[in-house]
Amino acid sequence: MATPEGFPASFYGEPGVLGMLANGISAFLVLLQNFNAAHTGKEAYGVENILAGVHLILIGGICQLIAGLLSFRKYDHLSGTAFIGYAALWASYGATRIYFGVSDNQTTNQTSNLSLSTDLMTNISLNGSAETPGGYFFLSIKESAIAGLIPYILLSFLLAFCSATVNYIMPFVFGAITATLIFEAVAIVASSWALVVSGVLELLILIFAIYGSAVLLLKGLTQRLALKGFGTPLFNVLLLGIGNSASAQSIGQEKKKNTKYAEPMALGFFCDSIAPFIFAFYSFGYMKSFGLGAAWISIISFAQLFSSYYAHLRQDCYHTTKFGFHATYWLIKAWGEFVASALIGNKSEVGSAREAMVGNWFFVVAGLILCVGSLNMDILELIHNMLFVLVTVSSVPQIPLEGYYIFFGVACALFTAVSIYGTFARLINSIAEKLLIPVGKQPVSTANMKKALKWGKSQQVGSEMVPHTDQASDVLFYLLNGVAALSAIHSKVSSMNPTFLHLTIPWVLISGAIIQAYVSRLQVTGGGRFGSVISSIYVGVWATWTWFRFAGTLLQLSTGAAYAFTAGAIALLVINGFLMLIAAYKNLVLLLLTTVMEVALVCFLLSTLQRLPYRLEIAMLALVAIICVYGILATLVSGIFSERLIPMGPPLLKEVKKQETSPELPCPIASSRLTSGLLKIAGILEQGGVCGIPTDTVYALAASCKNPQAIEKIYNIKDRPAEKPICICISSVEQLVAAKPPFSPLLWEFMRNVYPGGISCIVKKGDWLFQLGVGPAYDRVGTRDSIMIRVPDHTVTGHLCNITGPLAITSANPSGEADSTHHSMVIDRLGHKIQGVLCDGDSNEVVASTVVNCLKIDEGTITLVREGCVPAVKVYQIFERVKSTML
Numbered sequence: 052m053a054t055p056e057g058f059p060a061s062f063y064g065e066p067g068v069l070g071m072l073a074n075g076i077s078a079f080l081v082l083l084q085n086f087n088a089a090h091t092g093k094e095a096y097g098v099e100n101i102l103a104g105v106h107l108i109l110i111g112g113i114c115q116l117i118a119g120l121l122s123f124r125k126y127d128h129l130s131g132t133a134f135i136g137y138a139a140l141w142a143s144y145g146a147t148r149i150y151f152g153v154s155d156n157q158t159t160n161q162t163s164n165l166s167l168s169t170d171l172m173t174n175i176s177l178n179g180s181a182e183t184p185g186g187y188f189f190l191s192i193k194e195s196a197i198a199g200l201i202p203y204i205l206l207s208f209l210l211a212f213c214s215a216t217v218n219y220i221m222p223f224v225f226g227a228i229t230a231t232l233i234f235e236a237v238a239i240v241a242s243s244w245a246l247v248v249s250g251v252l253e254l255l256i257l258i259f260a261i262y263g264s265a266v267l268l269l270k271g272l273t274q275r276l277a278l279k280g281f282g283t284p285l286f287n288v289l290l291l292g293i294g295n296s297a298s299a300q301s302i303g304q305e306k307k308k309n310t311k312y313a314e315p316m317a318l319g320f321f322c323d324s325i326a327p328f329i330f331a332f333y334s335f336g337y338m339k340s341f342g343l344g345a346a347w348i349s350i351i352s353f354a355q356l357f358s359s360y361y362a363h364l365r366q367d368c369y370h371t372t373k374f375g376f377h378a379t380y381w382l383i384k385a386w387g388e389f390v391a392s393a394l395i396g397n398k399s400e401v402g403s404a405r406e407a408m409v410g411n412w413f414f415v416v417a418g419l420i421l422c423v424g425s426l427n428m429d430i431l432e433l434i435h436n437m438l439f440v441l442v443t444v445s446s447v448p449q450i451p452l453e454g455y456y457i458f459f460g461v462a463c464a465l466f467t468a469v470s471i472y473g474t475f476a477r478l479i480n481s482i483a484e485k486l487l488i489p490v491g492k493q494p495v496s497t498a499n500m501k502k503a504l505k506w507g508k509s510q511q512v513g514s515e516m517v518p519h520t521d522q523a524s525d526v527l528f529y530l531l532n533g534v535a536a537l538s539a540i541h542s543k544v545s546s547m548n549p550t551f552l553h554l555t556i557p558w559v560l561i562s563g564a565i566i567q568a569y570v571s572r573l574q575v576t577g578g579g580r581f582g583s584v585i586s587s588i589y590v591g592v593w594a595t596w597t598w599f600r601f602a603g604t605l606l607q608l609s610t611g612a613a614y615a616f617t618a619g620a621i622a623l624l625v626i627n628g629f630l631m632l633i634a635a636y637k638n639l640v641l642l643l644l645t646t647v648m649e650v651a652l653v654c655f656l657l658s659t660l661q662r663l664p665y666r667l668e669i670a671m672l673a674l675v676a677i678i679c680v681y682g683i684l685a686t687l688v689s690g691i692f693s694e695r696l697i698p699m700g701p702p703l704l705k706e707v708k709k710q711e712t713s714p715e716l717p718c719p720i721a722s723s724r725l726t727s728g729l730l731k732i733a734g735i736l737e738q739g740g741v742c743g744i745p746t747d748t749v750y751a752l753a754a755s756c757k758n759p760q761a762i763e764k765i766y767n768i769k770d771r772p773a774e775k776p777i778c779i780c781i782s783s784v785e786q787l788v789a790a791k792p793p794f795s796p797l798l799w800e801f802m803r804n805v806y807p808g809g810i811s812c813i814v815k816k817g818d819w820l821f822q823l824g825v826g827p828a829y830d831r832v833g834t835r836d837s838i839m840i841r842v843p844d845h846t847v848t849g850h851l852c853n854i855t856g857p858l859a860i861t862s863a864n865p866s867g868e869a870d871s872t873h874h875s876m877v878i879d880r881l882g883h884k885i886q887g888v889l890c891d892g893d894s895n896e897v898v899a900s901t902v903v904n905c906l907k908i909d910e911g912t913i914t915l916v917r918e919g920c921v922p923a924v925k926v927y928q929i930f931e932r933v934k935s936t937m938l
Contacts, residue, residue: 073134111138216482267281316481320477341392421439501692526690527570599613617659723745737855742886746841748895778860791822813839871894
């Protein structure tokens with residue numbers, strides 16, 4: 052259930068090692084190129100630039116992305132945000148190097164064809180003159196790189212400042228990166244002296260990164276800070292403001308705190324600062340081409356999808372939807388502008404084609420719905436959402452072309468400013484776990500919001516509770532299909548316009564296929580009965596639709612190829628019929644959506660036969676979009692409040708309820724309310740089985756310590772890494788007393804104050820475990836030198852441990868996925884792999900226990916390995932009180 056501080060896999064236990072090494076090596080790669088360019092007076096050419104770009108993407112991008120993802124799983128707000136943010140930076144910088152290499156090759160080819168001299172080739176590469184072959188392309192790359200570097204400079208400075216509240220190594224690493232980015236930007240437009248300064252700073256990044264990595268690596272191996280740097284901040288984060296204990300309630304944060312994963316809000320705001328700044332830079336005319344800008348925005352948009360994903364793991368429907376929504380918008384706009392900018396010298400044709408597009412209106416409506424959802428949050432969220440609505444309105448294609456870009460640029464600039472403030476506020480408040488940076492009060496109270504949003508008499512009393520699996524992924528499902536459907540609307544006249552077809556491809560393909568594939572992944576991890584069946588099929592529908600209706604027209608497919616699509620359309624019609632059957636088990640809204648999609652697919656079939664009634668298709672696609680708008684509103688509200696306030700309609704087909712004793716269940720189950728049920732599970736455990744059991748936090752997988760082989764089964768059942776240790780669970784402190792472990796009086800007193808409860812203690816292993824009853828499993832639980840002990844404040848679990856003796860337990864979920872908070876989740880996800888489940892209904896908490904390392908308690912210190920259901924502040928308060936009584 053936890054990873055103790057002494058966890059031997061250092062790169063997993065301390066992902067900062069990987070993150071800082073990735074930054075250092077990436078800086079070193081750029082350093083070599085900068086020093087070479089400054090020494091020779093010539094920039095790198097072709098293949099050299101391409102190879103450097105590939106290495107930056109692999110090392111600075113992918114490796115650092117892994118470090119960021121691991122940091123989020125360690126509840127490390129700062130490192131998770133910084134590493135994923137910098138991963139996007141180095142990957143974007145690598146893309147820039149590749150673009151430079153491509154432009155060099157293009158220039159070389161053009162020079163050869165025109166019999167240009169070597170001196171002219173050098174002049175083109177160094178100066179990027181727009182009057183020479185390839186120079187225009189080269190110059191636009193430089194402009195795009197500056198547009199991307201400026202927001203990263205601002206955000207990197209914020210990360211350096213925030214890291215000073217955590218330790219005094221990361222501020223130097225991030226600060227050196229900030230200074231490097233400044234001189235890299237200067238070097239693009241100035242002389243070679245900036246390259247030298249940048250190279251020196253990159254050398255500092257490498258030195259600081261190596262030292263910081265060594266500190267963390269030794270910490271992971273020795274279980275202590277052998278070198279200085281981490282654990283001691285440059286200044287206390289509380290100096291930035293005064294936290295108000297009542298303010299959490301005032302902004303509607305009454306829900307239980309999920310501390311299994313770090314908060315991804317700062318990362319989401321971080322990404323919302325980069326993309327609009329590049330758009331503003333382009334809209335104001337500082338970039339002549341959007342090719343590299345589209346690459347930078349694509350990379351940061353995929354980083355924003357990770358913030359959406361971790362919000363999903365935290366069961367945060369609102370932020371899952373918001374960041375997934377924003378990432379979709381930035382991607383579509385980026386590639387739409389790329390297509391438009393590629394049609395140089397024909398702006399009137401681009402403008403007329405844009406006027407026929409209506410997909411952007413769906414973003415406007417969806418943005419307004421998010422504004423409604425944020426009324427329950429804080430003022431910052433509401434302002435941020437309102438400005439995003441302004442951005443979507445400013446990019447409506449029906450705005451005259453002469454004012455389009457000015458309006459869009461101003462809206463993006465305002466949105467960028469608020470996003471940068473939001474990044475700082477969310478990051479500092481997450482680190483401090485207090486509201487130090489003001490974000491405003493809750494605009495509308497939760498009670499008033501619920502009252503205003505309840506529809507129908509049946510919703511007045513005892514609203515239907517909605518499981519997490521039916522929340523965030525469903526909102527994005529309706530959102531993406533609505534955008535794709537409305538974007539696919541076109542008339543027969545406009546479909547003959549090649550410019551219109553070019554612009555439509557990213558709108559339908561990105562929303563309907565690419566991002567919906569991400570939603571399919573969310574629905575797989577959600578654990579719903581039908582999983583990602585519908586969304587996965589619709590990925591294929593919209594991808595096929597794009598290929599035939601838009602790309603196919605441009606490629607002028609032959610009649611035989613069109614008939615091949617006819618067969619595919621028939622297959623999709625049949626498959627969608629089965630999706631309608633699935634929807635009948637869900638709700639009326641989804642059934643209506645799949646039914647209308649069936650008619651839309653009939654239109655698609657007719658289009659392959661060149662018999663399409665365009666008015667019918669337009670009506671069906673518009674109806675799909677309208678249904679999706681309602682679906683977004685209903686599912687978003689349900690996700691935020693975890694209850695059905697806006698009706699989705701009852702299922703037409705109802706699932707036959709199976710009795711708990713039904714032999715068709717994947718595993719035997721027992722009721723925790725019956726003594727016979729408790730004895731049944733105890734018997735299975737005694738025989739070497741693995742069972743799902745309730746605890747005082749979330750559901751756990753349990754195996755008897757009398758059967759070491761059963762503990763090994765847990766690793767296979769969960770796909771849990773073999774090096775991650777498992778803790779033991781006992782019924783009371785008295786069991787420990789009887790085993791006579793050599794604990795100090797301070798440790799005993801601390802345990803008596805935290806047990807039973809949602810706090811787990813890591814203590815030293817010893818022969819006393821054999822007396823406790825752990826004997827046969829001594830080498831299968833804990834690490835070589837330590838063991839984590841749980842004493843749940845749960846009557847059922849306590850009685851079970853009294854019957855079986857100590858149990859080895861870990862959370863009852865596939866490794867890396869959300870905890871199970873109801874016995875049905877355990878049955879659905881792991882029932883086919885385990886031998887029994889003790890059913891006890893909803894769990895008491897939504898997160899696991901708080902883990903405290905007590906290995907150095909005799910020295911007067913404890914450390915938090917993981918903050919769970921018990922806040923860190925409360926743990927330290929208990930410890931200080933115990934210490935004071937022992938003096």
